[in-house]
Amino acid sequence: MEASIEQATMDNEASESAIRACVKRFYEKGDADPMLGPIFAKTISEFEPHLEIVANFWSHALLGTTRYQGTPFGVHVNLPIEVEHFGRWLSLFTEAAKETMPEPLAAAAIARAEHMTQCFQSGLFPFRDAEGRPSKTPA
Numbered sequence: 001m002e003a004s005i006e007q008a009t010m011d012n013e014a015s016e017s018a019i020r021a022c023v024k025r026f027y028e029k030g031d032a033d034p035m036l037g038p039i040f041a042k043t044i045s046e047f048e049p050h051l052e053i054v055a056n057f058w059s060h061a062l063l064g065t066t067r068y069q070g071t072p073f074g075v076h077v078n079l080p081i082e083v084e085h086f087g088r089w090l091s092l093f094t095e096a097a098k099e100t101m102p103e104p105l106a107a108a109a110i111a112r113a114e115h116m117t118q119c120f121q122s123g124l125f126p127f128r129d130a131e132g133r134p135s136k137t138p139a
Helices: 002-032 037-043 047-063 072-076 083-100 103-124
Strands: none
Touching: 002 037, 002 047, 002 083, 002 103, 047 103, 072 103, 083 103
């Protein structure tokens, strides 16, 4: 029994470290990205505290920890994002997860990110315009 508790603790520490590395790598990629970088620069005033919040979110989402208590959707409602930003965010997050996490954790993170992308996009763009594209307002 002792060995399994010790292994679980080691696995958890490794997972937490991988999550932090993924978040850091994602924001490095996002900052350098011509589509996402300007949004990050405009909306993230204190970078290190932001990274900690996001790492806590992913720890909660993937490991069930309780350090994150908010709801990320509400934070993103008023950001200057458009439909095309979602695909770019998911692409960069997927790259970062594959670069920094062991495969099972990366797969879980990517699946969660795909689900979040769909939910956020549906919530932020609940309507369709005259051409059938997602829209914030009814046609």
